[in-house]
Amino acid sequence: MAILGAGSLGQLWAGYLPAGSAVFLSRASFSPRGSDEPSTFQYQLKRPDGYEIGRRIPVLAVSAICPSLLLVTTKAGDTLNALRKVLPEIPEDVPVVLFQNGMGCQQTIADLWPDRPILAAATTEGANRPETGITIHAGRGETWIGGLTTRARDCVNPVVQRLSDSGLIIHAETDIRQRLWDKLVVNAGINAFTAILDCPNGEILNHPFFLEHIDPLSEEIGRVMATEASHPLSAADIKARIQAVATSTAKNTSSMRGDRQRGRKTEIDVINGYIAERGQAKGIATPVNQLLVRQVKELTE
Secondary structure, three states: OEEEOOOHHHHHHHHHOOOOOOEEEOHHHOOHHHHHOOOEEEEEEEOOOOOEEEEEEEEEOHHHOOOOOEEEOOOHHHHHHHHHHHHHHOOOOOOEEEOOOOOOHHHHHHHHOOOOOEEEEEEOOEEEEEEOOEEEEEEOOOEEEEEOOHHHHHHHHHHHHHHHHHOOOEEEOOOHHHHHHHHHHHHHHHHHHHHHHOOOHHHHHHOHHHHHHHHHHHHHHHHHHHHHOOOOOOHHHHHHHHHHHHHHOOOOOOHHHHHHHOOOOOOHHHOHHHHHHHHHHHOOOOHHHHHHHHHHHHHHO
8 A cells, every 4th residue: 555645644554554565655756845755764663552663664656556545644735736646646446545634625635536435534543753763653542434435435444454454443434524523623622722832732731821712612613513513512522522632642742733843834724724714604703713723823834
């Protein structure tokens, strides 16, 4: 199988899949930044149990292979342009699994390629790269995979079976949109705060800025979710989920804080920005989500 995107999540999956079963697609296939790319990614994958795995993953041009499965682990903002360049080289029956944070990107891709088997993944697996050559699996989670297009329906179970070879916990999901919303709720309540406050997840819980905004934020998310998800959550349930995840991942650095620290563009537009966008479309006020978007962008852009 091929992995598009050799960041933390891509290296996590490549590291757990059986040796020799995965390759990274060269950035030269979809980005001018690929000119200085190595022919092999070498890194140590540090597992939560303390065990370390040395990995050497080939990097190949999409024209040089014919993958039977494509995992897309690029940042949400890079995904559409990358797929526009890569998919013409890949047969139309190859399943494509999208691992992007937030929402909006997945639906756009499914609408653009309705005749392809496009699937989405919602994962709670966490990974980060504190330095070159080191990828840390920060904590074991679970992954749910479901189809976004009609052609993807028959692919879900075979894809889940193949990815289960990683030893990670994978589930087939009939309502992947709901799973994406469940993850969005948590990300919307943690990531922006950690980026603004520049702190690990757990430290937001007692910070005055978080305490001031978490109740109205949860209410905004609940009102928008009620118009979008098949199983909406109450504001109280949303707040409880955010607090529970921030507590259980207290020492973790969110991807958005990591992006701020590295001077990269964040995914705020597909997290709190998506909620604000859907709220505007439905006539629902989302001032706290808009505030978080503005503050993150002021710090990072």
